[in-house]
Amino acid sequence: MGTIVGMQRNPITIRVDSFSPGKLALRFSYNEEIQAQLRQIPGAYYSREHRCWAVKADVEPLKQLQRSFDLRIIHSGKLALLDLKQELKLRRYSNQTALSYEWINRRLIIFTGKRPRDIEAADVRRFLVEWAEAAELSDSTYGLALSAIRFYHGKVLGKRAIYKIGHGKRGRKLPGVLSLSEVQRILGSTANLKHKTILTLVYSAGLRVGETSNLRVHDLDFQRGVVNVRSGKGKKDRISLFPESAQQLALEYMKVYRPGRWLFEGQEAGPMHIRSLEKIFQVALKRANIQKNISIHGLRHAFATHLLEQGIDLRYIQQLLGHASARTTQVYAHVSTGKLSSIKSPLELMRQAS
Numbered sequence: 001m002g003t004i005v006g007m008q009r010n011p012i013t014i015r016v017d018s019f020s021p022g023k024l025a026l027r028f029s030y031n032e033e034i035q036a037q038l039r040q041i042p043g044a045y046y047s048r049e050h051r052c053w054a055v056k057a058d059v060e061p062l063k064q065l066q067r068s069f070d071l072r073i074i075h076s077g078k079l080a081l082l083d084l085k086q087e088l089k090l091r092r093y094s095n096q097t098a099l100s101y102e103w104i105n106r107r108l109i110i111f112t113g114k115r116p117r118d119i120e121a122a123d124v125r126r127f128l129v130e131w132a133e134a135a136e137l138s139d140s141t142y143g144l145a146l147s148a149i150r151f152y153h154g155k156v157l158g159k160r161a162i163y164k165i166g167h168g169k170r171g172r173k174l175p176g177v178l179s180l181s182e183v184q185r186i187l188g189s190t191a192n193l194k195h196k197t198i199l200t201l202v203y204s205a206g207l208r209v210g211e212t213s214n215l216r217v218h219d220l221d222f223q224r225g226v227v228n229v230r231s232g233k234g235k236k237d238r239i240s241l242f243p244e245s246a247q248q249l250a251l252e253y254m255k256v257y258r259p260g261r262w263l264f265e266g267q268e269a270g271p272m273h274i275r276s277l278e279k280i281f282q283v284a285l286k287r288a289n290i291q292k293n294i295s296i297h298g299l300r301h302a303f304a305t306h307l308l309e310q311g312i313d314l315r316y317i318q319q320l321l322g323h324a325s326a327r328t329t330q331v332y333a334h335v336s337t338g339k340l341s342s343i344k345s346p347l348e349l350m351r352q353a354s
Contacts, residue, residue: 011070016062017052017077021113024061025052025077037065057110078115079106084152096210096274104148107131116152121161124149128165143167178294178302185288186281186299195280197253198264198272201227202281202296205240206303206321209274209296215263217254222247229322238322 012028019025025047028034035053038044041064044055055061065071075081081102088098105116111127112119128149132142146167154162178186183203190196202212205227219228225247226239259265266272281296292298300321307317 011072013072013074014062014065015074015076017075017079018109018113019047019050019052019054021111022057023054023113024057024110025050025054026061027052027076034065034069037068075106078109081105081116081152083156087151087156094210100144101148101151104145105152108149117157119153121159121165124153124162124165177305178290178292178298180302180306182288182290182292183299183302183306185290186284189287190280190284193249193253193256194264195284197249198277198280199284199296199299200246200249202277203299203303204243204246205229206300207240208300209277212277213264213271213274215271216261217259217263219263220247220250222251236322238319240320 012031012034015027017025017027026038035046038053038055038061041055041059041061043059044053044061046052047054062071062073084102084105085098088101093101108119108124108127109116111130112123114123128142128145131137131145137145146165150162150165153159187196187199187203190199198212201207201215202209207215207227207229211229214230215227216230219230220242221228221239222242225242225244227242229238229240260269262269262271264272264277266276278296281299285292285294304317304321307320308314
């Protein structure tokens, strides 16, 4: 199949719809190679009545096809969600939130096999329960799913019964934190100048991964020593730290790479994708031989925690992070070891007394 990819010039358009509960309908112009690959997927078959291929959604057929073909995927029919897309744009939701809301609501439609307007509160409850049990969803993912469904079925489609579905009791998980020496190892193990500049700015300014992706060259203010974060979470602007060592690295990077509009350009002159940024971090984490299950967001957590351990007031850290509520920032008080290191365990006191 590798030769097919090499010969293929233009992307193949596949229209994706919901076929029946748990199944996708795939429609595309005649292509023997794609059909041959679909025949190898267990349970996949061509429906003459509906003139489409029916495939179980849980085998992720599109991912399998994308390994061999350049695809242009268009969601159609029940999965088009044009009304949801329009409402998200009108309310100025971020692109990342919009994509998440669309993805979750499509999962619900595929699960039920119903048109959005025909989905009832009982369907939503069953979907959330089965998805949570099958995927062991975290509280945050479950909360996102409920928010996405409430937005579409509650606000857009006007189903009041949806709001009766509660989130339940939320646990609080402390963020994974890298020590100062671990951050040094991560930055020290990154030889690529562009990658090192990216990770350095994420840590030195406490940036979110999306904020890093959206940085423009003029957002770096070398005279004032600050990074201007435009349209961060909640569409809010803020400034953060831009220390001298990060400035020197950024200048060296810009001299070599000469970025245009975006500070960190990806393919097709657009900003680098957040998945690429995450991959850069994971490679650096592995090279530094750090055995922690942590994402690039861990550098932002480390920034906040290390500031707190220096004795910086939580209110200033809140401003630098762009948190709307101080309660969000207070979580770092639970992971900081600054004060804890000076507290002696009762066991140690007992040993000293003896």
